[in-house]
Structure formats: C-alpha cells, structure tokens
Amino acid sequence: MPQYWYNVNTHKVEQDAQSGWKELIGPYPTREEAEAALAKVHQRNEEWEARDED
Secondary structure: OOOEEEEOOOOEEEEOOOOOHHHEEEEEOOHHHHHOHHHHHHHHHHHHHHHHHO
C-alpha cells in the first residue's frame, strides 16, 4: 500500500517519500490527507498556542 508525504519545499504530495526527510510531513494513507497536511499543522500549532496561553 502506498504512503503519501507532503513536501514543505515544493508544496506537492509525493508518493513513497522521494525527497529528504527534513522536507517531508507524513506519512499519510491517502493523497487527500497529505494535501491537507500543512493546514493540519497550522491548526495543531494554534491549538497548542491556545493551551499555552491558559
């Protein structure tokens, strides 16, 4: 089963990690989840910052 990765430099999804690990977020089971990776990272960061403020 393929895995999908989001490349933070190219802003593209890669199947089966074609770039260096420092450039990738993942793995994700579907291309759609990998495409949403950056949005999910931003959401988590906002949640963590809100907790830190409490």
